[in-house]
Amino acid sequence: MKFEELNIRPEIVKALTELGITDATQIQEKSIPIIKEGIDLIGISKTGSGKTLAFGVPLLEKVIPGKGLQAVVLAPTRELAVQISAELAKFGKHLKFRIATVYGGVSLEPQVQDLTRSEIMVGTPGRVLDHLNRRTLDVSRVHTFVLDEADKMVDMGFIEDVEIVLKAAPRDRQILLFGATISTEIDKLRQRYMHEPQTVEAEQYVTEDLLKQYYYSVDYRQKFSLLVHLLKTEHRGRAIIFCSARSTVDMVAKNLHKQGIDSEAIHGKLSQSKRLSIIGDFNKGKIDLIVASSVAARGLHIDDVTHVFNYDLSQDPQEYVHKVGRTARAGKEGKAITLLSERDHQAFGEILKRYRLNVEELPLPEFARVPFDASRPHSSGGFNRRFGHHSRDSHHGGSQGRGRSYGGSRGDSYGDSRGSSSSRPRSREMTRRRD
Numbered sequence: 001m002k003f004e005e006l007n008i009r010p011e012i013v014k015a016l017t018e019l020g021i022t023d024a025t026q027i028q029e030k031s032i033p034i035i036k037e038g039i040d041l042i043g044i045s046k047t048g049s050g051k052t053l054a055f056g057v058p059l060l061e062k063v064i065p066g067k068g069l070q071a072v073v074l075a076p077t078r079e080l081a082v083q084i085s086a087e088l089a090k091f092g093k094h095l096k097f098r099i100a101t102v103y104g105g106v107s108l109e110p111q112v113q114d115l116t117r118s119e120i121m122v123g124t125p126g127r128v129l130d131h132l133n134r135r136t137l138d139v140s141r142v143h144t145f146v147l148d149e150a151d152k153m154v155d156m157g158f159i160e161d162v163e164i165v166l167k168a169a170p171r172d173r174q175i176l177l178f179g180a181t182i183s184t185e186i187d188k189l190r191q192r193y194m195h196e197p198q199t200v201e202a203e204q205y206v207t208e209d210l211l212k213q214y215y216y217s218v219d220y221r222q223k224f225s226l227l228v229h230l231l232k233t234e235h236r237g238r239a240i241i242f243c244s245a246r247s248t249v250d251m252v253a254k255n256l257h258k259q260g261i262d263s264e265a266i267h268g269k270l271s272q273s274k275r276l277s278i279i280g281d282f283n284k285g286k287i288d289l290i291v292a293s294s295v296a297a298r299g300l301h302i303d304d305v306t307h308v309f310n311y312d313l314s315q316d317p318q319e320y321v322h323k324v325g326r327t328a329r330a331g332k333e334g335k336a337i338t339l340l341s342e343r344d345h346q347a348f349g350e351i352l353k354r355y356r357l358n359v360e361e362l363p364l365p366e367f368a369r370v371p372f373d374a375s376r377p378h379s380s381g382g383f384n385r386r387f388g389h390h391s392r393d394s395h396h397g398g399s400q401g402r403g404r405s406y407g408g409s410r411g412d413s414y415g416d417s418r419g420s421s422s423s424r425p426r427s428r429e430m431t432r433r434r435d
């Protein structure tokens, strides 16, 4: 779609044309009309898809020269803040406005001067907060807040700073949140600060023809056995096993090792450099199996994955899409296999409600049962916590586990005798087609 068709001010269209930008990208086409209506927006698309322009253009249209600070853009790094300012200046070349770019590591004074005469501020959360605390920043007339690369700001630990800035903002401000991924933390921002936001996602994370999605309904006590069976029988190359909690990641990796299956565990407790070195080994082919928590794997570049296994599901439906999107990339086929026990069904239902996915149920194969030691990998001797109640993630307490019922008659049965427990969703309900 041409920018003219998006009802953009001629001064901006002119500047864009001069930059050789005439056709809107998908995220721009989808977000600009919503932003222009004043609606809060969550915009998700890949790096390089033109998110700066998507929020920048409507923001520039709205800003009135000489009326004080009206728009605030928060970005995770100094480099990005500088880049956004430069882009805005280019798009707004034929408009009158000033931008203050504020970030840490340099003196405050020049920024203070800039802030007094700018209509737009672009900054990193820490320094912005600094100015707010020193009262050199007044957000009382700011009508638009942009959180760019919100996911990165969360990863970098800026969420509290961001929240303080948002709390200082007027009630009726518009919030635009952009990023490449969405997490539970971002969901919190949405719930606390945004007003009935619309979510637009530009690129499909899931390419249906190349990505085959399957699920098994399996008793939680046999989940690990099924996983081992699948790892041994699936014709796979490199694979990732996702677990919703860090403790599960460790337990699964440790138990796989006992079954002679080597893997590396990645979770939030590892340093970024350790994570990167594991991913490096993976991409180089030194290891072919990673057990990861969803948060830890985010933003890491992982190549050539043939299989994604979801050992369990987190509450955030969007994570499923990101996880399965780790495979079937760059024109290659991939398989995503989700293991659902009772406690995952609700989360899975939410995923299917939100996304139109084609996920096929597979009948349980015959598989050998293997032991699962649910004690924490790093707990030192003494009290044997095996089969204990210590962790909400230890779903494998055998018959001595917690007293919850998982589908009565289905009980311990496996193989082909998949009972017709009413608590298990029907295959047809679970399967939605994208049309």
Ligand code: ADP
Binding pocket: 020, 021, 022, 023, 024, 025, 028, 045, 046, 047, 048, 049, 050, 051, 052, 053
């Ligand atoms: P993102 O924030 O999604 O990673 P950017 O906003 O940084 O992407 O844009 C990436 C590049 O694409 C920039 O150089 C930008 O000028 C350019 N660009 C943005 N929109 C368009 C468009 N509609 N047509 C051509 N180039 C574009």
Ligand code: MG
Binding pocket: 051, 052, 148, 149
């Ligand atoms: Mg960007």
